[in-house]
Amino acid sequence: MKNWAGNLEYSSARVERPESVAELAQIVERAARVKALGSRHSFNRVGDTDGVHVLLDALPQHIALNADRNTVRVSGGVSYGALCRTLEQSGVAIHNLASLPHISVAGAVQTGTHGSGVDNPSLAGAVQSIDLVRPSGETVTLSREDGDEFLASVVGLGALGIVTGLELAVQPSFEMRQRVLEDLPWERALAAFPEIMSSAYSVSLFTNYAGDTISQVWLKALGSEPPLTDLFGATAALRPRHPLPDMSAENCTIQLDEPGQWLDRLPHFRHEFTPSKGEELQSEFILPLEHAPDALQAVRSLANKLAPLLFVSEIRTGAADEFWLSPFYKQQSVALHFTWKPLQAEVEALLPELEDLLRPFGARPHWGKLFSPGGHDWETLYPRFAGFRSLASSHDPEGKFRNALLDSILGVPAASGR
Ligand SMILES: Cc1cc2nc3c(=O)[nH]c(=O)nc-3n(C[C@H](O)[C@H](O)[C@H](O)COP(=O)(O)OP(=O)(O)OC[C@H]3O[C@@H](n4cnc5c(N)ncnc54)[C@H](O)[C@@H]3O)c2cc1C
Structure with a gap:
């Protein structure tokens, strides 16, 4: 069984599709190692196991x-x-x-x-x-x-x-409109970053970090927000756009300010089509919003090395939350996302350099995407990391829900005998 991107084959010895929670509980109780998978859209081995994989699609879907x-x-x-x-x-x-x-x-x-x-x-x-x-x-x-x-x-x-x-x-339920603006000058984006990212309910910037402008600004506005036709020098696209210049906008949710419901405007990609590029890899790093201009300047300095590997990068924001291992834990954040070409060895060779650039800004990697597991000081990044580790060890002393990636992040549980 492979993940959505096809860049990894899972290591499980067996796959089970329980039809009730009682059956699932029995599988878990009996297994030495077990993990659930969802739709397998993660790019790394966070969901892998060498034991039993359980898929929950045969459970009653309430x-x-x-x-x-x-x-x-x-x-x-x-x-x-x-x-x-x-x-x-x-x-x-x-x-x-x-x-x-x-x-x-x-x-x-x-x-x-x-x-x-x-x-x-x-x-x-x-x-x-x-x-x-x-x-x-x-x-x-x-x-x-x-x-x-x-x-x-x-x-x-x-x-x-x-x-x-x-x-x-x-x-x-709420109504929204979506509009793409083009060619936002980098200089103005960096000078007015919080204002630009607050100019609609949900804002995404798409760039490859080269040149003087950010190629696309996606604005997802509530019905009550005024439509914006220009923004710090970026101007409205006259036809629908895909974040990747060579891809058809048919895969994307409706743009050009046509009103629609939240579920048809908030995602970039339509349910009935392949999202994004399809053959790709992804990484993402989340850091405090106030560091965004400096962090973006740092990434721009790597544009020449990024270019051969990058389809596109998306810049988003998010509010702080309280979940111990959330990349947004107690920090209003900016998220720097990278959609890579399917060149895993080359991407993994470049990641440490990108991570070194972003480390001073307290960047936390997305748990479901590619990052260097050894390249992060988890205790410093996550103030409640030690608490999480001790809860994981007390609930799962034998490491039933662990795998190599989780062991490298959380440490090997003492009772696991590994
Ligand atoms: C094209 C594309 C676009 C994406 N866009 C975004 C985006 O906009 N924003 C973003 O943040 N991320 C994005 N991602 C990443 C994606 O959202 C995450 O990887 C997410 O975890 C995928 O959910 P999944 O159901 O496929 O999880 P899986 O990859 O199947 O599993 C992920 C983890 O969750 C665990 N898990 C799954 N189900 C359960 C369960 N029932 N109980 C306990 N643990 C469980 C697994 O063990 C594993 O550790 C994107 C990925 C792709 C491929």
């Missing part, structure tokens, strides 16, 4: 609204695409979405997946409670009232349990 609590309860295997369509039929929405709707809710939340918007928390920000299967097969539900255990488990890298359900906050 999506149940609770109008009194303004929440929806959703099963672990459900994708955002399926969830959003059901929510919209009931006139409700979630606050934000990633660039694509194809990913599973549980898998996305476990890695801290995010969209954009200076005031928009990552997708984990909607989580009110979470149902987990522990290594013993025990099932638990943790909610905001559970404090630390909850805050550690939501963005949990699959290390604290298998997520069988989540309760997410919902709000009334």
